[in-house]
Amino acid sequence: MVTKNGQKLADVIKKAIEDHVVTNAEYEEIYNIALEDGRIDNIEKALLTEFKNMIADKTIKRVP
Numbered sequence: 001m002v003t004k005n006g007q008k009l010a011d012v013i014k015k016a017i018e019d020h021v022v023t024n025a026e027y028e029e030i031y032n033i034a035l036e037d038g039r040i041d042n043i044e045k046a047l048l049t050e051f052k053n054m055i056a057d058k059t060i061k062r063v064p
Contacts, residue, residue: 003041005033005036006044009033010047012030013030013050013051016030016060017059020061021060022055031048034047
């Protein structure tokens with residue numbers, strides 16, 4: 001079951017995927033959303049892992 005934070009996190013990551021770019025502010029926002037409720041659940045963890053992998057393989061470019 002996707003939590004409210006999990007859905008919000010997925011939406012922000014989806015925007016980064018569509019843009020193929022994530023700014024430092026968006027990157028920080030993504031992690032702040034994940035930590036908003038004080039814990040990272042399994043769905044959020046999977047989303048963050050995939051997000052980091054997309055940055056690593058340059059599917060998403062991190063810019064200032």
